[in-house]
Amino acid sequence: MNSAWLLQANSVNLVSAALVCIVLASVLQGAFRGASGSAQRFMLFAAEGIATVISVLAAWKLANALSPALQDWLVAKEIRVPNEEMGFFRQMWYTFVTGVRDFPLLRIGTVFVIVYMLCKTALVRIWMFVALSIGLLGSASGGGRKSWMSSGVGGAIGSLIGCGRALLLIACLFVYTALYPESAFTKYVQASDLYMQGATQVIEPVGGQLLVSRLPVFAKAVGQEFDQILQRKYEVIDARIPNDVAEAAKQITASKEGDEAKARALYQWVGSRVQYDWDKVELYEQKREWKEQTPEQTFATRQGVCIDYSRLYAVMARSIGLDVKVVTGLGYDGQGGYGPHAWNEVYLSDRKEWVPLDSTWLSSGGNWFDPPGFDKTHIRQA
Template sequence: MNLTSTILKFNPVTIVMLLFFIFPILKGFLMKYSSTDLKMDIEDTNKTIMFIVSLFLGVYFGKKIFIEHSSGIYAKIYQLIPKKILSYINKDIFIVYVVVVPILILILYKIITTLLRLVNSITIYPLLDGLERSLKNRSNGFKRILGALFNVPKSIAYVLIIAFVLNFVSIFTKNTNLNAYLNSSKPYKYVCEKAVIPITNSKIANRLPKIVNNSFRIVVKDQKNKDITIPLKDANSSNGRTIVYYNGVTLDEGVRSNNKINSFSRNLVRGESSVKEKAKLIYNWIGTNIEYDHDKADRVLKDDFNVKSGAIPTFNTRTGICFDYAALYVSMSKANNMKVRLITGEGFNGVSWISHSWNQVYLPDENRWINVDPTFYKGGDYFDSRRFKIDHRNAQIAGEW
């Protein structure tokens, strides 16, 4: 039995989320309604909700101050931070998420919970005491139902916390089994799409019509046309012993161009002398004009390669998936004599790590390669971005031109 079939029958992520949802409701039903118990439950629920609020604010302000800091009050705050601290943080962008953001979350959490506790003691708690007095003559069954209902918010809060924790862990770990469980858990994906992504401000998944899925398949065949399994880094340099297919086409077929694309690409960057400006114009055009083809992604997920992949069909139809975006970027860059690469690896779509492809462009003036991801264009700035390595990993060079 393979991992996929096992996941469908027994997904620990789904089971854990279900248990955390049921437990508070079941406890409330068994313990019945009690003003004292409910106050304690409200305290616990408030702590959970306020942690989520603090998490949102901490991530938001951490990114605005330490990553974007482009204008307004955030730029002013950034300028006030000692240069030694900024130098240390800028060496590794993960420090913002591992050190700075948790500190902000803790400070905000303490402030918000203290204020909320004060408000509850004046408003909600006296009402609960009055409700308990009015229920003295009610049946135990009614009190049990009321106890269960009052714990529904706590159940929801528990599920949110579990989803946040799993989402955070999945970003910083490379456990393939965990990633597979997360990607196949419908409750986890639903909570991520409705709550985690908006709260953590994951612009990629928040702005795309639907979360980008695993829409990138690499099939390696030997000389007898049999599928074989070898590491991708070896497949990309197989010296003719094998043929590598990306979503059903070879790499050469995928990046193949024509006069229409070449002419358009040259006109697009006409007047620009800087390679970086040309690269940015191509990135902006592809990101703006090519729509993500979710139907095609679903077909590729089912190993249906009877689809047209590569630069030419993508340019003609103005639709494609990640490999198509990257292949078109290669073709348009080659038309302008720019050194370009097609990269294969994984991208984080707000829920889990997925198979993905993007590009790198060489800037001769700066003597360096920069990362470019036209597929994630609608999710924010992914042209030589500081946050690139946060949601991209396991990069392998599939081809260089």
């Protein structure tokens, strides 16, 4: 059943209802705690909010300042993925460390999270120590009967906390609507009068217009870098070069001179020796079961799909000293559309440039080693 239809079918806007419920729940909590307990809770809420803002600003400044130094340090460490069998956690470790070294957003994000957590923890602990020292925080029990005045004051304080919590939800929804302005859920959110009042009167004046203009660009950059990190995972997993694969690559290129001649020989061999595994495709399309396989398995079975062709080519090329990448994106399907695809890029030192090649498509005819207009049939994502 369509979720957008369900949202529209409700006569009461669920976003408005959620905001009202947040405030009412906070009022009831405040009334139950009484004036003293609610005041303490409000101070904690306010202190945490202030600590969060200060920590975010400090982390952002320090992340930008420390990122180059961290990159230089990691480069100096000369971290190399070992040519050996590795377990899952070692693979993830090398993927993460080399990713932090090579990808700027991941590096800045990592430093940001670490600095933010340290800064906020320190600020909250300092505030708690000071508050306890001067008696701002005492023992406030939620049990026992409260006077009407105490409950009323507690409820009033709770309403302030509720408004703060509601604004946090509005801010999260504002980020979503900025990222997905055309979605059905965005239109539903913007149909809430309470949301629109908070968004236009509080969030936008504080920095909403900046978020609207920058968030989509930032999200696209994050998505592109995430694709690169996924490719780095394959590089780490495939760092181990099996002896039989390396020996085959050596024999195939033994009579070739120069990077281009060697790269073309491997392209011809992989494209003509490996058969496309239609059963693997059918298993995924019908049962959503993905049969992961290593380049060594592709070499042994002589079967695979585009990612398997590309990973095998990369391992064979690296074994003879070529610098090569596995690239994912979209490939032209011959029927006016595009579908998920993978291919390679290899660096040719004799030409001093990276060139694309698609060994998977060799069997379909034509030249797919750096042909003119390669980018018209292959849309790169990573």
